[in-house]
Structure formats: C-alpha cells, structure tokens
Amino acid sequence: MDNGEPRTEYEGIAAAFAKAKAVKEKEEAQGLRENTADNKRAEVQFKASHGLLVAFFVWILLLHVFGIYLFTSGFLLTRLVLEEKSKCDFPPIPLTQGYESGSTERGCWHPKSFDKAVVVIVDALRYDFTVPFRPTPEDKTPHHFHNALPIFHEIASQQPNNAFLLPFIADPPTTTLQRLKGLTTGTLPTFIDAGSNFAGTAISEDNLVAQLRDAGKHIVHLGDDTWHSLFPGYFEPDLTRAYDSFNVWDLHTVDNGVNEHLFPLMHPSNSSRWDVIFGHYLGLDHAGHRYGPDHPATAAKLQQMDEVFRRLIDALDDDTLLVVMGDHGMDAKGDHGGESDDEIQAALWMYSKQPRFGRSSPNFVEPPPNAKTRPVPQIDLVPTLSLLLGLPIPFNNLGAPIEEAFIGASGHDYENMATVARLASAQVHLYQYEYSVARGLEASATSLPKRLWAQANTAWNKVKYADLSISIPEDYYRDAYASFHLYQTETLAVCRGLWARFDVPAMAEGIAVLVAALAVLGVYARGLTGDRAEVTPALVLRGSVGTLLGAAIGACVGYVISDMPFIQVIVLGAATGSFAGIALGFHYVRRRLQNPFPTTFWGALGVVFTLMLSVGFAANSFTIWEDAILPFYLATCGALFFARALRRRETVDRALGAYHSVLFIILTRVSHMSRLCREEQMPYCKSTYYASATSSTSAWWQLLIPFMLAIALPSIIRSYYVGTRSYQSSAPFWIGLALRAGLTLAALYWLLDAADDGGWFDVSNDAMKTARVFVAQVVLAIAYAAGYSTFAWSPPLLSIQSTPQPIVANGGASSIGILGYANVHGTRYFILVTLWALAIILVQKPMGGGAIGLCLWQILSLLEMLDATDMKASSAAIGPVVLALLGSFHYFTTGHQATLASIQWESAFVPLKAIRYPWSPLLVALNTFGAQILCAVAVPATVLWKVPPKQKGLLGDVAKATATHLLVYSAIGLATSMWAGHLRRHLMLYRIFNPRFMMGGVVLLVVDVVCALVALGGTRWSFLSVAEVFGW
Amino acid sequence: MSSTTATAVQAYAHVYPVLLLSTVALRFPALVADPVAFLSQSLLPLAVLQAAYVGICVVPAAAENSPGQGKPAPKKKRPGQKNAAAHEASPVAEAFRKLVPPLLSLLPTVLLGIPIMTIVIILFGAPVTSHLQHTLLLASHVALLAGPALVGTRGVDTKRWRAVISLETPLDEAVAAALGTLIGMWIGAVPIPLDWDREWQKWPVTVVVGAYVGWAIGKAAGLTFLKGRIIELE
Structure with a gap:
C-alpha cells in the first residue's frame, strides 16, 4: 500500500491486467458470460x-x-405573548386632576400634544453619525461618516425647545425586524425570531400601529417592506409604497421612492389625507453593508439624508411631530445583528415647530457628545409617542416616557413628568400582574418591583397631603417622578433576566x-x-x-x-x-x-484536538480566538506528520511525506493571513479580508487573487494527478479546460463587481448587474452541469499504452501498460471535490476565493501526506479529523466569524438579481460554510487516494471515514450547546456563546447533509466507473 | 577524570537547571517589563552557560557512555590534530581541547538553529508583520536551550539528526530536554488569548517561560524515567 509499491510492482500488475483482459475477451468471444453475470450481481x-x-x-x-x-x-x-389590548377609556390607574379618559380628540389618558406625526426610520443611523466629531486619543482624525449629517445636532442645540437629540439604545438582536417589533410594542425581543429575518410574521401583540388604527387614524407607510409583513393591512393602501428590503446592493431605489412619495404628502392640500406617516430609509444601511461606514458612499448617503431632513423641516406644519431615528447602528464594517456597542447605539431626534420640548438642566441643551451619555432605551419611544399623540400605552410596553418630551419648555414641569411616568409605570404594573398570573412567576422575581411600586405610590400621594405653604409641589412631583422611574427601570431589569427564561x-x-x-x-x-x-x-x-x-x-x-x-x-x-x-x-x-x-498515538491525537477545542468553547477567550487556535493545531499536526514521515524507510515516502507536511504547515500559515477580526479581538487583530477594517469591499490587489487562482489552481491539481500518471482521459478536459475557464469567469465576475462598486465605466448599474449575474450563472453551470456530467460519466482516468519494455501477456502478443493505475479511485473521485471548489470560490469574496484555493491545495497535500506516512483513513482516524479542523479553520479565512454580523448576505445576489427561494438561502449557506462543505466532500478521498482498484471493503471504509469526520463536528456541536446551556446567565451569552452554539448546530447539520448526499452519495459514480473497467 | 571532579561535575549537572530556572523566576518582572531588553541582554550569558554546561557535563558524559559513537561526532569538523592533542595533555592543549567542543556546539545552534526556530515559531502563528524582534529573541533562547546539548551529543550527522527530529532515537537528556522545550513552548502559548488582561500575557513572555520550564522538566525526565525510551508515533 505504500506509494512506491504500485510503481515497483508496476510490470506485474500490468501483466496481470493484460492477462485478465485477454482471458475475459476470450471467454466473451466464446460466449461464456458468467463473469459478466457475477459482475452484474456485484453491481446490484x-x-x-x-x-x-x-x-x-x-x-x-x-x-x-x-x-x-x-x-x-x-x-x-421564550416570552409569553399576552393578547390583551390597552383601551382608550380604561386607564391602568385612576386619573388625577379630574382628567376624563376616553377621548381620542383630547387624548385618551393624558392631554395630547400633537395631532399628527411623521415618524422616519433611517436604517442603521448610528449615534456618532449625528454628532460633531471630537478627537480622542484612539481616533484623532474624522472619518467619512463624521460630520456628514449635522442637521440634528445643529437644531437640537440651537432650538432646544423645538428639538432634542439623544442616543437611542437598541435591544439586541439588532436586526430590523426585531427592532421594529421593539419600537412598536415596547417589549424586549425574544431570540427565536432573530433567524426569521427572511420572512417576518405579523405582530399579534398590542402595539403602537394597532392603537393608531383602532383610534381611526389614517396611517401611511413608505419604504422598507418589512413593515407590511409585521402590520399587514394596517396602512392606507392608496398612499402607501413598500420596497424590497434585501437588495443590499441597491443604495438608492428605496430612498428615492420614499422621497418621491413623502414630500407630496407634506403639501397642505394633502394634509387631511393622513394622520401618521411611517417612513423607512434603507440606503444608509445598504451603504454600510456594501461599503462599510468609512467610505465616501456612506458619507454621500448621510449628506443626502441631511438635505432630505432640511427639506422635510421646511415642509412640516405646526401641529405635526417629526421623529427621526435609527433602528440600530452598524459595526466597523457596516454590518449589524449582534450586541456590540456600535450595533446598538442608534440616534433619536424629535422635532416640532411648537416649543414643546425642554431640558431639566441647562447642561443638557447640548446633545450628548457620545452614546454613553444620557442614553434612552428604544422601547421608551412607545409610551412617549403614545402619550404625545393621545393614545393609550400599548399593553405590553415596558418603556418610560422620555423626559425631554414631557418636561415642558421651561424644564420644570415635574407635575406633567410625574403624571406621565405614573401612567406608564401603572401600565407596566398592570402588565406585570397579568403576566405573573399567566406564567406563575416566582415571588423572588417580583418582590423588589412590588416594593418600589408601593414606594412610588406613597411618594405620589404625598403631594396631596403636602403642606404647600412650607414647600413647593415641584419637589414632591420630582420625587414621585424619580420613584416611578425607578420602578420602571427595575421592572425592566427583572424582565430582561426573566425572559432569558x-x-x-x-x-x-x-x-x-x-x-x-x-x-x-x-x-x-x-x-x-x-x-x-x-x-x-x-x-x-x-x-x-x-x-x-x-x-x-x-x-x-x-x-x-x-x-x-x-x-x-x-x-x-x-x-x-x-x-x-x-x-x-x-x-x-x-x-x-x-x-x-483510541489505542494509537494518532487516534489519541485526533481525540485530544477535538476535546481541547470542545472544552475551549467554555471560555469566551478561546471562543473568540478560535480562528488563531485552529491553525496552531493544524501546524502541530503537520509537524507530527513531518516527524512520522522522517521515520519512513523508503526514501520516496520520506521525501514526499516531509515535503507535503512542510507544505501543509506553510499553506496553513499563509491562509491564516486572511482574517476578519471580530470586535472582541481588538486591538490585537488586524483585518485583511477587505480593503480596510471599516469597509466591505476588496482592495485592488485582492482582485488579482481570483486571476492568480485561475492560472495556478488547475496546474496545482494537475501536479497531484501527474504523479500517478492520472492526468488523462477526462482530466485534461475538466481540470485543464473547464475548471480553468470557470475560475477565469469567477475572476471576471469579481472584477465586474469592483467596477460596478467603483463606477469605473460609464455604464448603467442595471447593465452591469445583468452582465455580472450572467457571468456568475455561467460559472455555476460549469461547476454543476458540466462538472457533475463529467463526474457521473467519465471513465476512470486511465489509459492503456504500449510500453517500451514489452510485457507479453499469456496467450497474446500485445504488449500493454496501464497509466494512472496507482491512484484510479482517488483521482476519479476527486473530480467531485474540484467541481464543488469552483462553485464555492465563485460565491466567496476575492480573498475568500484565494483561501478556498489554498484549502483545496492543503487537502491534496494532506492526501499525499496520509499516503506517504501510511495513514489512510481505512486504518487511521487522523485524516478525516484533520479535514474537519481544516474546514473549521477556513471558515475563518473566508471572512467569517462566529457572529451573526459576519454573515455575507450579499452573496445571495452573486448569481441572482432578486431574492429567490430556495436559491438565496442556499447561496448564503454555500458562502458561509463553503470551507466545511469542501472538506466534507473531500472525506472519501482520504480512503480512496492511491488504493488498488480492487481493494476489499473500500465502501465500508468510506463510511468509517465519513463517520469519523462527523464525530468531530458532533463533538463541537454538543460542546457548544452544552456550554451555551450551562452559561445561560453569562454576561457574554448573546455575544459569544449563543452565536457559537448556533454556528455549531448549523455546521453540524450542513456537514451531515453534505457527507451523506454529496460525498458518500458521490462515491456511487466513482466506484461504478472504476468497476466498469476492473470488475467488482 | 578524578573522582572529586566527577562528583563536582555531577553536582553541577544537577544544580545547573535549577540555577537557570531560578534566574528566570527571579528576573521575571524584568522579562515582563521589557521582553526585548531582557531577552537580548540575557542571550550572551545563556550562550556562555550552555556552552560551559556542554563542555563540562554533556560531552564528557557522552564520550564516557558511548566511546565509539559520542566522541567522533562533535569533532567531525576538525578531527586529526585534536585527537593527537588530547593524548599529549599539556595544560594549554588540555584547556583548548575542553574549550573547542562547546564552542563548536554553539556554531550550528546559532547559524541553523535560530533561523529554523524563528521560521517554525512564525509557522505556528507568531506575527509576521510586527514583533519580529521578539520572535527572533525567543527563537534564539529556544535554540540555545535545546541546541548545544544536541550538537554536543549528535554532532552534525544528518542521519542522527533525522533520528532526533523523528524522535526515533532512544531518549536521553539532550533529546528529552529539547522535546520538553518544544512542549513547554506549545503549552506556553495557551494562556495568551485568555482575557485576563495581565501584562505577562504579552508576546513572547509565556512561551519563554514555557520553554525554560519544559527544558528543565524534559532534562530531568531524560535523565530518569524517560531514559532510553523511544516515543511511538503509531
């Protein structure tokens, strides 16, 4: 089974084959078909x-x-959704000062301040986009995203009674769908919805939009169509315009559409047709996803928004409230979904032509310099907007009224402040009561809020009995406000803990x-x-x-x-x-x-690596640095392979084993230079995957990588085929021609993409897109249509040739030799790996394509290494284990991390113009788990590489190797779920352990599917094809 | 060799690793405060100590244990005249004879060992674009820890070195110490990513400490329970 063996016994085997063939031909000629019948039975x-x-x-x-x-x-x-709705004529607590509830004209529970409102969401409006840049020691010069949208800060500081600007903190997950739920219901999100961003479902809980509709208001929606899946049928159909939200390549369609329909509605002649407009701009978010925040395109988008809001202010009438907010922020690369500071820190700006707003201290006139100062939670918008528009507060709301909106222009109206805080807290109290009845809460969870509620009511009642001659009521109201506010924040904290239930x-x-x-x-x-x-x-x-x-x-x-x-x-x-x-x-x-x-050193090594990784996921540091730990393990494996190779007696084995193990280590190190750092790795990590740490486009030199791949990769694969003279039959066509053409087109695709990004040519975006999508579809056709046809119908990569030294077969004068005999199974099967590699390279960014190319090269050198050190997967477990480590490692080199924000959603648009099921999610999966998929497809090759064609039990050995490969992923999947479950109260649960658990689970299922259907399933054709020639 | 010298040599062989380890332990704050300064200043003393140790303990012991094998190896480069000098035993020649092997053992260590270790450390994930000085100094310390004794016992014979690298040779003090150094470095890298925010987690402090501790443990193990064993890579 050694590498040298087939070559040394080459003549003998050739002779045997020639003999067998001659006999077969003779028998067939004589009509003896027994052999064929046996073969038929064996095939079945x-x-x-x-x-x-x-x-x-x-x-x-x-x-x-x-x-x-x-x-x-x-x-x-999980959170129990209560179906109760708040009623206009049924306040949660008796009203004071003789105010009568029930009139939407005056205000349900509290006198309203505005008749109408324009609520505009600027998707991904981070707080630091809206405030002037202030140099810090880490950040000395302004970035593109600084000082590009000055209007909010300008007006809030110049006209404090007309406007205020505050940091607006989102509850993670920071995906738009989750945020819209929070912004309209006032409750905390549950994680289970996070994955359903592709298909949102209607909100059944009490919410702001439902309250508006029940009050008979005319509601208009313009922009992101996520609103329609959440609130189907709530909006005025003739005025509402919805736009597709997932085409992140398109920066302008949604924004221009909103502008086109928003400004006509602001005209006085149209003012009676609507009461509330919800506008949702997506351009900024898309600019972030596509280019990253620190890019001229993002600055241009912010400047455009600045103009839009200046126009909107001019067009606004006196009774209309204008609210502008971000639903979440964006990280340094422009993505979002997680709970890092940059992702949760959005901005909130409210504006009115009437002097309705105030500040409780003159220090607060200037908007906070950063998002750490005086932030408000996003759910506070719900009671604030409800009370300002005279609506009841939605039943499930946990937020509090925002001080600036109710403190009055004087900044001292604590009576009003305490009244609204009391209403909001009473609603929270009612909701808590109903919830604990429905869910049976433990007394320990509710005792502190209960005590605070009693204290707040005592503080409130003091006003009534106060001796107003010796003290002013304002102080009592201020106390009452503070106590109600304390009750609300404490309840919110309890709920946060509880709904991690x-x-x-x-x-x-x-x-x-x-x-x-x-x-x-x-x-x-x-x-x-x-x-x-x-x-x-x-x-x-x-x-x-x-x-x-x-x-x-x-x-x-x-x-x-x-x-x-x-x-x-x-x-x-x-x-x-x-x-x-x-x-x-x-x-x-x-x-x-x-x-x-395991009973051997190498068996134990595989177990130890898997165990060390699994145990490491219990520590947040090891989870964060997984991308650096895996190449460390791989290098260790390579070094041990090197040591083992040096022990081989055969010089050829020793040289090949040593060469390929050193090559394997070097390729690991080179691949490791392609990195995308997660936030927690800062400042010890430097991203190289994109042009810069704050962009999501490739640098010019990265565009060369796909071309280098097209030139080098087919030749590299070829070099592993020619060693056993297997580069013949359909191999030159597939590897030398089709694969190379596919890789060249993939390189062209990324060039076109960069040209489109950079606007190099004076061609319309649409034409560019059509060309790009067409090129990508051709590549996929080459990979799957041409590739699978070759794989299914190609004969084994053999040719029969006359040899210089004639070997005379028994009974015939023909002298023949077989080329490609030594690796007939391996090379035949490996076609499948190369065709998957082509498809995976296409959907990766240029840098990721390079990483996948290196991964393929490493797989080949691993196969040679296993053969040279006599450790094929039929006898040793280490090959499939190293493949699993390799796949996990290249997950990171292809620009991914165990975070939601690192998912490259835009890969869904590589060969498609719009979202199409089931293709779009499959493409994202192919991009995300490309490395694991490629390595899983390669698993049978660890058994089949350089084995004799008729070795017994090969199929069973492939199953053994596949199961061994899956063992690694199932151990990691199990470990990450165990740790996520065990550390469910850990501070870092949602930031580190939960994403890693989700990744572990999904990877396990993906690899299961690929192993069963693609890899093991694919061996059917390669085995049949080999048996066609050699029999069973 | 007189018995008192032999006892002294033996005592020194036992004291030496303790001495080296306690120096590192005592000077640990200096190592943490400025790894580059500490590692570069200690380089020469380490080289001298290691060469002296090879001259005093390793080469004579190797010569004694396997007269047929151990002796010619370190002297391969300059055979003839030194063998002759050994027999004459003039004090100058004797001193010279004792000085040559240790100095020779440093040559391949420095010329080959340091570059190879630097490359190996980078291949195992050390930064390439920064901290090159740190990595180079770490490689130098590691090479100086493991190298001289190996050269002292194996010379520069390719076959014997191949046996060392593939661990196919029966473990002795030198090989076990080298193996211990590598394992120590490997384990030393483990605490670097932890989020403990300690000064000593910076590159390459933990790996240096791991190398020294591993070297001492490996040395002791090679002298005692690992002696003569062959590590199976099956």
Whole structure:
C-alpha cells in the first residue's frame, strides 16, 4: 500500500491486467458470460449497500435534528405573548386632576400634544453619525461618516425647545425586524425570531400601529417592506409604497421612492389625507453593508439624508411631530445583528415647530457628545409617542416616557413628568400582574418591583397631603417622578433576566439526544471491526423502525399529556425509539464490536484536538480566538506528520511525506493571513479580508487573487494527478479546460463587481448587474452541469499504452501498460471535490476565493501526506479529523466569524438579481460554510487516494471515514450547546456563546447533509466507473 | 577524570537547571517589563552557560557512555590534530581541547538553529508583520536551550539528526530536554488569548517561560524515567 509499491510492482500488475483482459475477451468471444453475470450481481449488491449507507447517514442527520430541535426549543428565549389590548377609556390607574379618559380628540389618558406625526426610520443611523466629531486619543482624525449629517445636532442645540437629540439604545438582536417589533410594542425581543429575518410574521401583540388604527387614524407607510409583513393591512393602501428590503446592493431605489412619495404628502392640500406617516430609509444601511461606514458612499448617503431632513423641516406644519431615528447602528464594517456597542447605539431626534420640548438642566441643551451619555432605551419611544399623540400605552410596553418630551419648555414641569411616568409605570404594573398570573412567576422575581411600586405610590400621594405653604409641589412631583422611574427601570431589569427564561428540561433532553447520537456515531466510526457495508443494513433497519415506533408512541403520549408541546413529545419519542432500535442493532452485530476509544498515538491525537477545542468553547477567550487556535493545531499536526514521515524507510515516502507536511504547515500559515477580526479581538487583530477594517469591499490587489487562482489552481491539481500518471482521459478536459475557464469567469465576475462598486465605466448599474449575474450563472453551470456530467460519466482516468519494455501477456502478443493505475479511485473521485471548489470560490469574496484555493491545495497535500506516512483513513482516524479542523479553520479565512454580523448576505445576489427561494438561502449557506462543505466532500478521498482498484471493503471504509469526520463536528456541536446551556446567565451569552452554539448546530447539520448526499452519495459514480473497467 | 571532579561535575549537572530556572523566576518582572531588553541582554550569558554546561557535563558524559559513537561526532569538523592533542595533555592543549567542543556546539545552534526556530515559531502563528524582534529573541533562547546539548551529543550527522527530529532515537537528556522545550513552548502559548488582561500575557513572555520550564522538566525526565525510551508515533 505504500506509494512506491504500485510503481515497483508496476510490470506485474500490468501483466496481470493484460492477462485478465485477454482471458475475459476470450471467454466473451466464446460466449461464456458468467463473469459478466457475477459482475452484474456485484453491481446490484454495491448499489444496495451504498443506498443503505446513505440512508444510515441521513438517519444520523435526523438524530442531530432531533437533538438540536429539543435543545433550541428550551434554550432560545421564550416570552409569553399576552393578547390583551390597552383601551382608550380604561386607564391602568385612576386619573388625577379630574382628567376624563376616553377621548381620542383630547387624548385618551393624558392631554395630547400633537395631532399628527411623521415618524422616519433611517436604517442603521448610528449615534456618532449625528454628532460633531471630537478627537480622542484612539481616533484623532474624522472619518467619512463624521460630520456628514449635522442637521440634528445643529437644531437640537440651537432650538432646544423645538428639538432634542439623544442616543437611542437598541435591544439586541439588532436586526430590523426585531427592532421594529421593539419600537412598536415596547417589549424586549425574544431570540427565536432573530433567524426569521427572511420572512417576518405579523405582530399579534398590542402595539403602537394597532392603537393608531383602532383610534381611526389614517396611517401611511413608505419604504422598507418589512413593515407590511409585521402590520399587514394596517396602512392606507392608496398612499402607501413598500420596497424590497434585501437588495443590499441597491443604495438608492428605496430612498428615492420614499422621497418621491413623502414630500407630496407634506403639501397642505394633502394634509387631511393622513394622520401618521411611517417612513423607512434603507440606503444608509445598504451603504454600510456594501461599503462599510468609512467610505465616501456612506458619507454621500448621510449628506443626502441631511438635505432630505432640511427639506422635510421646511415642509412640516405646526401641529405635526417629526421623529427621526435609527433602528440600530452598524459595526466597523457596516454590518449589524449582534450586541456590540456600535450595533446598538442608534440616534433619536424629535422635532416640532411648537416649543414643546425642554431640558431639566441647562447642561443638557447640548446633545450628548457620545452614546454613553444620557442614553434612552428604544422601547421608551412607545409610551412617549403614545402619550404625545393621545393614545393609550400599548399593553405590553415596558418603556418610560422620555423626559425631554414631557418636561415642558421651561424644564420644570415635574407635575406633567410625574403624571406621565405614573401612567406608564401603572401600565407596566398592570402588565406585570397579568403576566405573573399567566406564567406563575416566582415571588423572588417580583418582590423588589412590588416594593418600589408601593414606594412610588406613597411618594405620589404625598403631594396631596403636602403642606404647600412650607414647600413647593415641584419637589414632591420630582420625587414621585424619580420613584416611578425607578420602578420602571427595575421592572425592566427583572424582565430582561426573566425572559432569558430557559426551559431547562427541554435543553437537557436535547443534550442527552446529542450525547447519545455522538455515542452511536462513535461506536459506528471506531467501535466496529470489518466492513461497515456489511453491518449497516442491520443497523439502519433497527434504527429507523425504532424512530418510527418511537414517533408513533410519542404522538399517543402527546395526546394524553398536555404539559409539553405536542411536537416536542413526538421528537423525544422518536429520538428515544431511535436509540433503542440502534442499541438492538449493535447488539445484533455484537461480535463485530470493539473498543471505540483510541489505542494509537494518532487516534489519541485526533481525540485530544477535538476535546481541547470542545472544552475551549467554555471560555469566551478561546471562543473568540478560535480562528488563531485552529491553525496552531493544524501546524502541530503537520509537524507530527513531518516527524512520522522522517521515520519512513523508503526514501520516496520520506521525501514526499516531509515535503507535503512542510507544505501543509506553510499553506496553513499563509491562509491564516486572511482574517476578519471580530470586535472582541481588538486591538490585537488586524483585518485583511477587505480593503480596510471599516469597509466591505476588496482592495485592488485582492482582485488579482481570483486571476492568480485561475492560472495556478488547475496546474496545482494537475501536479497531484501527474504523479500517478492520472492526468488523462477526462482530466485534461475538466481540470485543464473547464475548471480553468470557470475560475477565469469567477475572476471576471469579481472584477465586474469592483467596477460596478467603483463606477469605473460609464455604464448603467442595471447593465452591469445583468452582465455580472450572467457571468456568475455561467460559472455555476460549469461547476454543476458540466462538472457533475463529467463526474457521473467519465471513465476512470486511465489509459492503456504500449510500453517500451514489452510485457507479453499469456496467450497474446500485445504488449500493454496501464497509466494512472496507482491512484484510479482517488483521482476519479476527486473530480467531485474540484467541481464543488469552483462553485464555492465563485460565491466567496476575492480573498475568500484565494483561501478556498489554498484549502483545496492543503487537502491534496494532506492526501499525499496520509499516503506517504501510511495513514489512510481505512486504518487511521487522523485524516478525516484533520479535514474537519481544516474546514473549521477556513471558515475563518473566508471572512467569517462566529457572529451573526459576519454573515455575507450579499452573496445571495452573486448569481441572482432578486431574492429567490430556495436559491438565496442556499447561496448564503454555500458562502458561509463553503470551507466545511469542501472538506466534507473531500472525506472519501482520504480512503480512496492511491488504493488498488480492487481493494476489499473500500465502501465500508468510506463510511468509517465519513463517520469519523462527523464525530468531530458532533463533538463541537454538543460542546457548544452544552456550554451555551450551562452559561445561560453569562454576561457574554448573546455575544459569544449563543452565536457559537448556533454556528455549531448549523455546521453540524450542513456537514451531515453534505457527507451523506454529496460525498458518500458521490462515491456511487466513482466506484461504478472504476468497476466498469476492473470488475467488482 | 578524578573522582572529586566527577562528583563536582555531577553536582553541577544537577544544580545547573535549577540555577537557570531560578534566574528566570527571579528576573521575571524584568522579562515582563521589557521582553526585548531582557531577552537580548540575557542571550550572551545563556550562550556562555550552555556552552560551559556542554563542555563540562554533556560531552564528557557522552564520550564516557558511548566511546565509539559520542566522541567522533562533535569533532567531525576538525578531527586529526585534536585527537593527537588530547593524548599529549599539556595544560594549554588540555584547556583548548575542553574549550573547542562547546564552542563548536554553539556554531550550528546559532547559524541553523535560530533561523529554523524563528521560521517554525512564525509557522505556528507568531506575527509576521510586527514583533519580529521578539520572535527572533525567543527563537534564539529556544535554540540555545535545546541546541548545544544536541550538537554536543549528535554532532552534525544528518542521519542522527533525522533520528532526533523523528524522535526515533532512544531518549536521553539532550533529546528529552529539547522535546520538553518544544512542549513547554506549545503549552506556553495557551494562556495568551485568555482575557485576563495581565501584562505577562504579552508576546513572547509565556512561551519563554514555557520553554525554560519544559527544558528543565524534559532534562530531568531524560535523565530518569524517560531514559532510553523511544516515543511511538503509531
């Protein structure tokens, strides 16, 4: 099995082949078809065992789905949605000063200040975009995004009674859909909705828009169409204009559309047609996603917004309130979704032509210099807007009225301030009461708010009994305001803690299922002797019957027990049944069982690396620095391979092994230079993935990378084929021609993209886009249509040639030799890896394409290394384990991090102009998990590289290697969920552990699918093709 | 060699690692405060100490243990005349004879060991665009810790070095100390990413400490329970 062996026995094998062929031909000529019949039977048998192996891995996928589903249903925040609505004539607490509730004309619970309002959301308006730049030691010179939108600060400081500007802090997750929910209902978001940004659903809770509609107001919406999925049918259909929100490449369509329809409505002749306008500008957010904040395009967008609001102020009438806000900020690269400071710090600006606003201290006239000073939570908008417009406060609201809006122009109207604070707090109190009745809250959680509520009421009642001759009422009102405010903030804090309310039993069930799945996989991968293809039928049969029976029993139990959600019971039943079934299966094949734990140095090494990674995810530092830890492990592996290679007796093995292990280490280090730092890594990390740390476009030199790939990558692959003379048959066509053409077109694609970004040519954006999309579609067609046809129908990469030294076969005078014999399985299968590499390279940014190219090169050198050191996956576990580490590592070199903000959503638009299901999510997945997918596709090659064509049990060995590869990902998936569950009260849960858990879970499922269907599934064609020539 | 000298040599062999480790421990604040200054100032003393140790303990012991193998190795570069000088035993020649092997052991250590270690450390993830001085000094310390004893016992014979790198040689003091140094460095890198905000987490303090501690432990292990074992890479 050594590399040298086929070459040294080359003549013998060639002779044997020639002999066999001659005999076969003779027999066939004589009409003896027995051989063929045998082959037919063997082929049918192969197809059956192959199908069952794929079924087994699909069944494993199912187990992982069960485990992750159960864990997720308990882990991701749940909050009971109360259906109650606040009523105009039913205030939460008796009103004072003889105010009568129930009139929308005067104001439901409190006299209203405005009749009409224009509420404008500027998506991703970060607070520091709106205030003048002040140099700090870290940041000495202004960036593009500074001082480009001065109007808010200008008016707020010059006319403090007409306007105010404040930092406006979002509750993470900072995705637009979640933020709109918070901004209209006044409640905290639950994490489970975070992933549903692609398809939002209607809000059923009480909210501002519903209250407006119930009060008979005419509501108009212009801009981002997310509003329509949240509030279907709420808006005036003839005035409302919605625009697609996900085309982040398009900076202007939405904004121009809003402008086009907003300004006519401001005209006095149209003022009776609407009461409230919600406008939503998306250009700034898209500029951030596409270019990053520190880019002239972002500055231009901010300047455009500045003009828009100057015009809007001119057009505004006296009774209309203007509210401008950001729904979230953006990080240094212009993305958002997480909870870093830059992502949560938005801006809020309110303006009125009437002097309605005030400041409680003269120091507050100037807007806060940064978002750390006097910030207000975003949910405070809900009670503020409700009371200003004379509406009831939505039932579930937890926010407080904003001081500047109610303190009066004098800045002393504490009576008004205390009155509105009392109303808002009373609504919070009512909601809390209803919630604790519905959910059965523990007394410990509610005791402090209860005490504060009593104190606040005492403070309020003091006003009534105060001796006004010796003290002024303002002081009492100020006290009452402070106490109500304290009650509200304390309740908010309690709720934040409470709604991180986890269903611990469901989480434990999920973990148990994942542990059991890991054990099953572990025994299957390492604890069985002999050919896995032989035992798998018994395992699949018992396992799947168990799953079905378990699901059925679960369904019955679910009808009887109503404590648990129905689906959860079924899933739990199915999982339990699966494990019972597979346990029977393992019992059935008990003679084949062996100790699954490693007994060799290399086996232990794989386990140790996996364990160290898994344990490391318990520490936030190791999770943050995963991108630097993985290359460290890979280099260690490479060094140990080097040591082992030097022990080889054969000079060829020694030289090849040493060369490829050193190459592997060097390529790891070079790939590691492609980095995208996460915020927590600062200041110890320098991003190189984009042109700069604050942009999301490529530098000019990065555009050269795809061209270099097109030149070099096919030649590199070729060099691994020519070593065994396998570069023939369809290999030159596919690798030398099609792959190279595909890579060249991919490079052209990224050039066109940069040309479009930079406006190099005087061609319309639309024409550019059409050209770009067409090029990308051609690349995908080459990869999948041409690539899969080649892979499915190509003969093995062999050719039969006359040799200089004639080898005379028995019974014939022909002298023949076979070229490409030594690696017939490996090279034939590897076509599949290269075609996936092409598609993955296309959807990566230029730098990421380079990283994937290096990854492919590393896979090839790993295969050579495994062969030279005699550690093919049929005997050793290390190959598939290193592939898993490699895939995880290149996840980071392709510009990703374990954060939501690092998802490159724009990759959905590489070959498409608009969102299309299911292609758009698949493209994003191909971009995000490209490295893991590529490495998973390469797993069978660790078995097949340089094996003799007729080696027994190859298919079973492929299954073994696949299971070993999956073991690493399932251990990491299990560990990250365990740590996320265990650290669920950790400060960094949503910033670090939860994103890593989500990544771990999704990666596991993606790799499961790819391993079962693409990799193991693909071996069917390569095996059939090899058997066509060599027989079974 | 007289018995008193032999006892003294043995005592020195035991005291030496303790001495080196306690120096690093005592001067740890200086290392943390300014790694470049500390590491560069201590380079020459380390080289002298290591060369002296090789001259006093390693080469004689190697010569004693395997007269056939150990002796010619360090002298390969300049065979003939020195062997002759050894027999004459004039005091000057004797001193010269004792000085040459240690000085020779430093040559490959410095010329080959330091560049190779620098590259290895960078390949394992050390920064390339900054801290090059730090990395170079770290590599120098590591090379000076592990190198001289290996050269002293193995010379510059390719086959024997291949056996060392592939760990196919029975472990002795020199190999175990070198292995310990590498493992110590590996473990020393682990605390760097932790968010403890300690001054000593900066590059390359922990790796230097790891190297020294690993070297001392490996040396002790090579003299005792690891002696003569071959590490299986199966």
